[in-house]
Amino acid sequence: MxxxxxxxxxxxxIGSAGGLVGAAxxxxxxxxxGAALPDYVAxxxxxxxxxxxxxxLETRRGAIGSGLVTPSEDLYIRNNLPAPPEEIVxxxxxxxxxxxxxxxxxxxxxxxxxxxxxxxVACVLQCSGNGRxxxxxxxxxxxxxxxxAGNVIWTGVPVRDLVAAMGGVSDGMDWMTGTGGEEIPxxxxxxxxxxxxxxxxxxxxxxxxxxxxxxxxxxxAHGGPLRLVIPGYYGVNNVKYLxxxxxxxxxxxxxxxxxxxxxxxxGEKGDPSQPSMFEMSVKSWITGPLEEAGxxxxxxxxxxxxxxxxxxxxxxxxxxxxxxxVAQFLGPDMGPYAWRPFVLITELGQxxxxxxxxxxxxxxxxxxxxxxxxERGYGHNGWHDHAVxxxxx
Amino acid sequence: MxxxxxxxxxxxxIGSAGGLVGAAxxxxxxxxxGAALPDYVAxxxxxxxxxxxxxxLETRRGAIGSGLVTPSEDLYIRNNLPAPPEEIVxxxxxxxxxxxxxxxxxxxxxxxxxxxxxxxVACVLQCSGNGRxxxxxxxxxxxxxxxxAGNVIWTGVPVRDLVAAMGGVSDGMDWMTGTGGEEIPxxxxxxxxxxxxxxxxxxxxxxxxxxxxxxxxxxxAHGGPLRLVIPGYYGVNNVKYLxxxxxxxxxxxxxxxxxxxxxxxxGEKGDPSQPSMFEMSVKSWITGPLEEAGxxxxxxxxxxxxxxxxxxxxxxxxxxxxxxxVAQFLGPDMGPYAWRPFVLITELGQxxxxxxxxxxxxxxxxxxxxxxxxERGYGHNGWHDHAVxxxxx
Numbered sequence: 107m108x109x110x111x112x113x114x115x116x117x118x119x120i121g122s123a124g125g126l127v128g129a130a131x132x133x134x135x136x137x138x139x140g141a142a143l144p145d146y147v148a149x150x151x152x153x154x155x156x157x158x159x160x161x162x163l164e165t166r167r168g169a170i171g172s173g174l175v176t177p178s179e180d181l182y183i184r185n186n187l188p189a190p191p192e193e194i195v196x197x198x199x200x201x202x203x204x205x206x207x208x209x210x211x212x213x214x215x216x217x218x219x220x221x222x223x224x225x226x227v228a229c230v231l232q233c234s235g236n237g238r239x240x241x242x243x244x245x246x247x248x249x250x251x252x253x254x255a256g257n258v259i260w261t262g263v264p265v266r267d268l269v270a271a272m273g274g275v276s277d278g279m280d281w282m283t284g285t286g287g288e289e290i291p292x293x294x295x296x297x298x299x300x301x302x303x304x305x306x307x308x309x310x311x312x313x314x315x316x317x318x319x320x321x322x323x324x325x326x327a328h329g330g331p332l333r334l335v336i337p338g339y340y341g342v343n344n345v346k347y348l349x350x351x352x353x354x355x356x357x358x359x360x361x362x363x364x365x366x367x368x369x370x371x372x373g374e375k376g377d378p379s380q381p382s383m384f385e386m387s388v389k390s391w392i393t394g395p396l397e398e399a400g401x402x403x404x405x406x407x408x409x410x411x412x413x414x415x416x417x418x419x420x421x422x423x424x425x426x427x428x429x430x431x432v433a434q435f436l437g438p439d440m441g442p443y444a445w446r447p448f449v450l451i452t453e454l455g456q457x458x459x460x461x462x463x464x465x466x467x468x469x470x471x472x473x474x475x476x477x478x479x480x481e482r483g484y485g486h487n488g489w490h491d492h493a494v495x496x497x498x499x
Numbered sequence: 500m501x502x503x504x505x506x507x508x509x510x511x512x513i514g515s516a517g518g519l520v521g522a523a524x525x526x527x528x529x530x531x532x533g534a535a536l537p538d539y540v541a542x543x544x545x546x547x548x549x550x551x552x553x554x555x556l557e558t559r560r561g562a563i564g565s566g567l568v569t570p571s572e573d574l575y576i577r578n579n580l581p582a583p584p585e586e587i588v589x590x591x592x593x594x595x596x597x598x599x600x601x602x603x604x605x606x607x608x609x610x611x612x613x614x615x616x617x618x619x620v621a622c623v624l625q626c627s628g629n630g631r632x633x634x635x636x637x638x639x640x641x642x643x644x645x646x647x648a649g650n651v652i653w654t655g656v657p658v659r660d661l662v663a664a665m666g667g668v669s670d671g672m673d674w675m676t677g678t679g680g681e682e683i684p685x686x687x688x689x690x691x692x693x694x695x696x697x698x699x700x701x702x703x704x705x706x707x708x709x710x711x712x713x714x715x716x717x718x719x720a721h722g723g724p725l726r727l728v729i730p731g732y733y734g735v736n737n738v739k740y741l742x743x744x745x746x747x748x749x750x751x752x753x754x755x756x757x758x759x760x761x762x763x764x765x766g767e768k769g770d771p772s773q774p775s776m777f778e779m780s781v782k783s784w785i786t787g788p789l790e791e792a793g794x795x796x797x798x799x800x801x802x803x804x805x806x807x808x809x810x811x812x813x814x815x816x817x818x819x820x821x822x823x824x825v826a827q828f829l830g831p832d833m834g835p836y837a838w839r840p841f842v843l844i845t846e847l848g849q850x851x852x853x854x855x856x857x858x859x860x861x862x863x864x865x866x867x868x869x870x871x872x873x874e875r876g877y878g879h880n881g882w883h884d885h886a887v888x889x890x891x892x
Contacts, residue, residue, distance in 0.1 A: 174714060177571075221796035224800075226565070227830065228831055261565060261829065318565075320566075402614065437619030451617070
């Protein structure tokens with residue numbers, strides 16, 4: 107395969123309104139078109155995924171379509187560490203988790219957790235760096251376009267039920283801290299690589315400990331047998347292979363908490379005084395058509411999310427933002443943390459059209475046109491960079 | 500594999516409260532445990548399916564779990580005729596469909612259909628014979644237990660938009676008739692085997708012509724490139740490979756309409772005066788645990804559907820129907836035609852418990868205890884036969 111068609115295809119996949127901006131931002135040295143899937147996710151749909159690296163796989167923009175739920179085979183992968191061995195899902199109900207910072211702390215099996223309560227929630231899972239490829243400045247980290255996100259159905263025990271069964275949260279514990287079960291190699295100080303994240307305690311109201319994803323037992327690659335799922339929060343907070351859930355007075359001392367996932371100006375280092383990647387923002391993007399279309403009526407579709415609030419509307423522009431039309435939501439509303447597919451059927455003349463979408467929430471948040479650059483390229487939700495150039499004719 | 504373990508496992512899968520009733524009803528001469536999937540559905544999940552025949556595959560009771568949406572890999576298959584060749588999904592937008600019985604009849608491509616309107620709906624797809632294995636009398640036809648049903652997300656054009664674009668339905672056309680695109684062998688009179696079904700015209704209000712299932716292009720095995728989907732109606736009315744949608748003065752002359760899918764007393768032949776398998780009924784069934792459980796608290800889960808009306812509640816009994824407790828619905832309500840997973844966490848002592856579920860709709864329909872036998876074993880929704888014997892200890 108020659109490089110040229112790869113780049114060309116990438117450009118279209120990214121669909122940047124700014125022409126080659128996406129590709130110029132260092133895109134695809136690693137990203138491989140049609141690359142084989144790593145063994146641990148061999149069950150995924152290779153046609154619908156971009157393999158950035160062994161630990162980072164992105165859903166293709168076109169594959170997102172107007173899907174209400176992201177099939178597990180298409181869901182992105184972003185692992186901070188290699189997954190634990192397959193053995194941990196051999197006897198799922200035997201998995202143990204320590205609950206701390208409550209009146210009656212205890213270590214429980216997953217089997218026992220299942221008797222405390224259960225809830226099913228649909229929510230967007232999205233990497234903090236989704237949209238990183240759209241920034242102009244050079245960023246390290248995976249050059250995600252739009253596909254480090256999916257709408258997923260999770261089933262598990264509500265953390266509030268768990269806490270109630272253990273006498274409530276202890277006084278002064280302002281943080282909810284989840285610790286992942288990835289193996290830490292001998293000689294490596296745990297806090298330098300361990301996936302341990304703290305979120306404000308209030309997040310426990312919507313958090314669940316999930317054992318099931320999209321109706322089947324949570325795959326190892328997505329954090330099975332047990333994952334902390336915090337609807338409305340960026341992916342990194344949704345700790346996989348959860349082995350400890352602790353209510354703590356301080357944020358975790360782990361690097362991933364203290365200096366990682368901190369939003370700061372370009373060129374600055376991360377530190378705990380900066381905002382952490384907790385709650386997600388209102389966002390939307392078009393998923394089709396992405397390249398070319400015939401003249402006449404065309405169905406423009408995409409997905410929109412409110413972050414932590416329900417969506418009010420999504421508007422679509424076919425002229426780069428000069429005029430906007432309210433699009434139609436597609437399918438049932440699955441709650442404030444889920445995404446909603448949308449569609450606008452409209453007529454387009456010959457030429458190139460810049461298709462953009464802009465979502466708003468019921469509490470007045472609106473997707474901005476531009477998004478301020480930040481060192482690590484987190485949280486991009488600017489509608490201009492997410493627009494698509496469509497050639498009709 | 501010896502016959503004995505097969506039968507034993509089948510018995511548990513069926514979970515008939517009546518002991519060997521299910522197995523005695525002629526169950527598994529054809530059904531094969533672990534049988535290889537036919538080539539045309541090689542992409543499905545063999546572990547979650549029971550292969551009754553080349554054209555009939557059932558989702559295992561345990562695999563249904565508390566899934567909000569049935570993964571395509573797990574969805575049952577029931578084909579009246581072999582599927583057309585794979586070529587018909589090579590260029591999906593080129594598929595042609597004739598629309599008749601409207602003011603301005605025309606033949607359109609699927610690509611053109613997509614510009615007329617679009618809607619996404621979640622609804623139960625269920626074979627008329629789902630539950631046939633629970634009848635005591637001998638029935639021909641596939642011995643489905645509970646797994647000839649799934650909750651599916653469909654995207655397509657609303658029939659009402661299509662009709663509006665063509666000037667409305669012509670006078671006197673009381674039926675909406677869909678014709679499937681399966682090949683009819685030379686020399687066989689079409690009406691003897693063609694899949695052509697008529698439903699009352701009013702069903703057009705919720706019907707769509709679907710090109711997408713569970714977020715991806717509709718697989719050939721499920722009727723791609725285009726399928727008539729009538730939320731609330733039994734599976735047979737959801738005509739696959741739809742090549743003609745006609746508003747007609749009379750019901751189709753096809754055998755499948757005239758004498759097939761007619762509800763009549765045991766021993767009688769089908770005729771057009773008998774009720775046809777149109778609208779589905781309120782129904783629920785437990786999907787776990789199915790065989791054994793430890794003492795202490797247990798999570799009893801299952802799925803419930805209202806048929807054509809929204810569910811009001813599901814009750815669960817752990818003593819064969821003597822006492823009932825309202826169960827908790829799990830996850831978002833996806834509309835009146837979708838199913839809702841439910842759960843009840845309760846404590847069970849040692850011994851064998853008969854677990855039953857009973858659903859009710861907002862318009863007062865309640866799942867009956869017993870269901871009157873009928874010649875072809877259609878429409879069973881009696882809660883007693885759907886109950887499960889669970890041994891605790």
